[in-house]
Amino acid sequence: xxxxxxxxxxxxxxxxxxxxxxxxxxxxxxxxxxxxxxxxxxxxxxxxxxxxxxxxxxxxxxxxxxxxxxxxxxxxxxxxxxxxxxxxxxxxxxxxxxxxxxxxxxxxxxxxxxxxxxxxxxxxxxxxxxxxxxxxxxxxxxxxxxxxxxxxxxxxxxxxxxxxxxxxxxxxxxxxxxxxxxxxxxxxxxxxxxxxxxxxxxxxxxxxxxxxxxxxxxxxxxxxxxxxxxxxxxxxxxxxxxxxxxxxxxxxxxxxxxxxxxxxxxxxxxxxxxxxxxxxxxxxxxxxxxxxxxxxxxxxxxxxxxxxxxxxxxxxxxxxxxxxxxxxxxxxxxxxxxxxxxxxxxxxxxxxxxxxxxxxxxxxxxxxxxxxxxxxxxxxxxxxxxxxxxxxxxxxxxxxxxxxxxxxxxxxxxxxxxx
Amino acid sequence: xxxxxxxxxxxxxxxxxxxxxxxxxxxxxxxxxxxxxxxxxxxxxxxxxxxxxxxxxxxxxxxxxxxxxxxxxxxxxxxxxxxxxxxxxxxxxxxxxxxxxxxxxxxxxxxxxx
Amino acid sequence: xxxxxxxxxxxxxxxxxxxxxxxxxxxxxxxxxxxxxxxxxxxxxxxxxxxxxxxxxxxxxxxxxxxxxxxxxxxxxxxxxxxxxxxxxxxxxxxxxxxxxxxxxxxxxxxxxx
Numbered sequence: 001x002x003x004x005x006x007x008x009x010x011x012x013x014x015x016x017x018x019x020x021x022x023x024x025x026x027x028x029x030x031x032x033x034x035x036x037x038x039x040x041x042x043x044x045x046x047x048x049x050x051x052x053x054x055x056x057x058x059x060x061x062x063x064x065x066x067x068x069x070x071x072x073x074x075x076x077x078x079x080x081x082x083x084x085x086x087x088x089x090x091x092x093x094x095x096x097x098x099x100x101x102x103x104x105x106x107x108x109x110x111x112x113x114x115x116x117x118x119x120x121x122x123x124x125x126x127x128x129x130x131x132x133x134x135x136x137x138x139x140x141x142x143x144x145x146x147x148x149x150x151x152x153x154x155x156x157x158x159x160x161x162x163x164x165x166x167x168x169x170x171x172x173x174x175x176x177x178x179x180x181x182x183x184x185x186x187x188x189x190x191x192x193x194x195x196x197x198x199x200x201x202x203x204x205x206x207x208x209x210x211x212x213x214x215x216x217x218x219x220x221x222x223x224x225x226x227x228x229x230x231x232x233x234x235x236x237x238x239x240x241x242x243x244x245x246x247x248x249x250x251x252x253x254x255x256x257x258x259x260x261x262x263x264x265x266x267x268x269x270x271x272x273x274x275x276x277x278x279x280x281x282x283x284x285x286x287x288x289x290x291x292x293x294x295x296x297x298x299x300x301x302x303x304x305x306x307x308x309x310x311x312x313x314x315x316x317x318x319x320x321x322x323x324x325x326x327x328x329x330x331x332x333x334x335x336x337x338x339x340x341x342x343x344x345x346x347x348x349x350x351x352x353x354x355x356x357x358x359x360x361x362x363x364x365x366x367x368x369x370x371x372x373x374x375x376x377x378x379x380x381x382x383x384x385x386x387x388x389x390x391x392x393x394x395x396x397x398x399x400x401x402x403x404x405x406x407x408x409x410x411x412x413x414x415x416x417x418x419x
Numbered sequence: 420x421x422x423x424x425x426x427x428x429x430x431x432x433x434x435x436x437x438x439x440x441x442x443x444x445x446x447x448x449x450x451x452x453x454x455x456x457x458x459x460x461x462x463x464x465x466x467x468x469x470x471x472x473x474x475x476x477x478x479x480x481x482x483x484x485x486x487x488x489x490x491x492x493x494x495x496x497x498x499x500x501x502x503x504x505x506x507x508x509x510x511x512x513x514x515x516x517x518x519x520x521x522x523x524x525x526x527x528x529x530x531x532x533x
Numbered sequence: 534x535x536x537x538x539x540x541x542x543x544x545x546x547x548x549x550x551x552x553x554x555x556x557x558x559x560x561x562x563x564x565x566x567x568x569x570x571x572x573x574x575x576x577x578x579x580x581x582x583x584x585x586x587x588x589x590x591x592x593x594x595x596x597x598x599x600x601x602x603x604x605x606x607x608x609x610x611x612x613x614x615x616x617x618x619x620x621x622x623x624x625x626x627x628x629x630x631x632x633x634x635x636x637x638x639x640x641x642x643x644x645x646x647x
Binding site for chain 2: 324334341359361
Binding site: 422468469471477511522 | 583588591594644
């Protein structure tokens with residue numbers, strides 16, 4: 001093991017083990033007692049940081065954590081007779097076992113419990129933001145401060161949000177289990193939506209913290225991997241989302257410069273694209289093609305696949321255009337409409353696409369004006385400048401503004417050089 | 420916003436037998452046109468119809484083929500959202516069927532169940 | 534299960550907008566038929582169309598008023614149904630009230646995307 005001091009080691013173990021212990025305990029106690037599971041897990045890590053600092057790091061830190069969690073659970077059950085009796089009733093355990101409720105921290109139970117917790121938390125009865133927050137806290141072991149930073153808000157707001165979400169799960173008495181076969185597709189759909197949003201939170205988030213953004217994307221992929229590892233949930237649509245995530249994250253290093261400013265697709269250093277992730281994406285894309293279903297994740301993965309192709313030609317862009325056409329028929333969104341029109345310009349030329357772009361009429365969206373600015377560049381630069389300035393008026397984040405300012409100064413320089 | 424149905428019709432052409440490449444190009448023209456309307460958020464629902472069909476007439480008379488006694492065949496339809504019929508007509512203008520001798524009939528929809 | 538479109542052609546009273554008892558009866562008959570289909574999970578969508586409409590034709594995009602076809606070719610509405618195959622869909626069509634008005638039902642399978 002690398003030489004970590006006990007603080008670093010505990011932080012690292014918190015990231016990997018917190019989620020396992022808490023999932024197993026939640027599963028054992030039921031969602032009604034989610035806070036007891038949280039308390040016991042937190043206490044376990046508090047004890048670790050108190051004793052490891054004094055006595056040194058134990059030989060097998062993970063085993064140490066599991067043993068302490070088990071003992072703390074047993075102590076808790078002994079001290080709270082009525083609670084443990086209730087659990088025995090709820091879980092129809094043998095009454096003779098009251099004294100010896102086993103905390104099963106085997107690999108299999110850890111994996112099963114985590115998968116079931118994914119289904120319990122990614123539940124549309126709580127708002128999407130709260131699902132993501134709770135997933136980050138319980139399934140990913142994120143600190144409240146990290147979640148607050150990811151959402152660009154404060155710890156108090158996140159605490160309140162998580163509290164309400166847990167209350168709702170308790171009120172509805174959500175079972176921690178895999179959905180039945182009949183419910184699977186519908187429940188899986190909401191799980192995938194949450195994972196997709198979590199990934200996008202990282203990929204498109206406005207926080208400047210590149211490390212945190214990468215972590216969010218990785219966590220979304222890790223949770224998706226639970227679904228792929230399990231036979232019941234390893235469906236084509238799950239693989240399609242995984243392919244999409246792999247393709248997108250392959251460009252992570254190329255998307256920002258050293259100070260965290262974004263680099264647009266056409267200016268990225270393609271050598272920085274991660275080949276390993278592209279290969280993985282191809283693998284999941286092929287697996288997603290089994291069956292007849294063509295979901296929005298399939299189409300988006302297909303688009304992302306073509307974006308990972310380093311060759312620039314109309315053939316590539318025509319494939320992207322066709323996928324956007326189909327995607328819009330499944331689900332309209334302004335950003336898809338804008339991306340579709342950008343692809344159209346790569347296939348049919350800027351001039352031919354201006355008319356189509358104007359029809360979108362998304363006058364509250366700065367990307368709309370930015371697209372019109374792009375389409376007019378080199379065709380009517382005065383108009384292009386007008387549109388980029390309109391975009392600048394509508395843009396909200398520092399990054400968006402800096403991109404637009406750069407475009408404006410490039411254009412102005414071009415006009416001066418030509419006059 | 421009201422809903423309108425565009426019905427794509429063309430005269431029956433017995434010798435119609437496009438090559439796979441032509442078919443592919445044709446599908447793409449349609450998809451590009453649909454995509455343009457969908458990008459404006461104005462598509463409600465679209466369906467392409469298979470050329471095989473049957474027609475049921477009174478007294479249980481079943482005739483093979485969709486175009487029995489009809490001069491024109493319906494190739495498909497799309498339901499769009501538009502402020503009025505003139506805007507719906509504007510949306511219809513890019514329809515690829517117009518380049519192949521067909522036409523588009525635009526009809527306003529009477530919502531069922533009120 | 535596949536999807537089929539039932540295209541209603543001809544007939545005369547089903548598109549009536551008059552508030553006569555006869556017209557109301559016709560609407561009631563249609564509603565009853567569709568209600569029955571909906572309860573069996575067969576119905577997947579559909580609309581009635583207004584009589585007036587417009588046409589756009591040819592590469593010059595000539596616009597004219599009124600639906601093209603008249604009489605028994607005129608499309609009055611459509612339904613989308615779930616059926617096992619085309620014979621099953623024809624069977625479903627047999628209950629359609631338009632058949633009592635000398636109209637016909639054209640049954641066409643919807644092309645699956647991709």
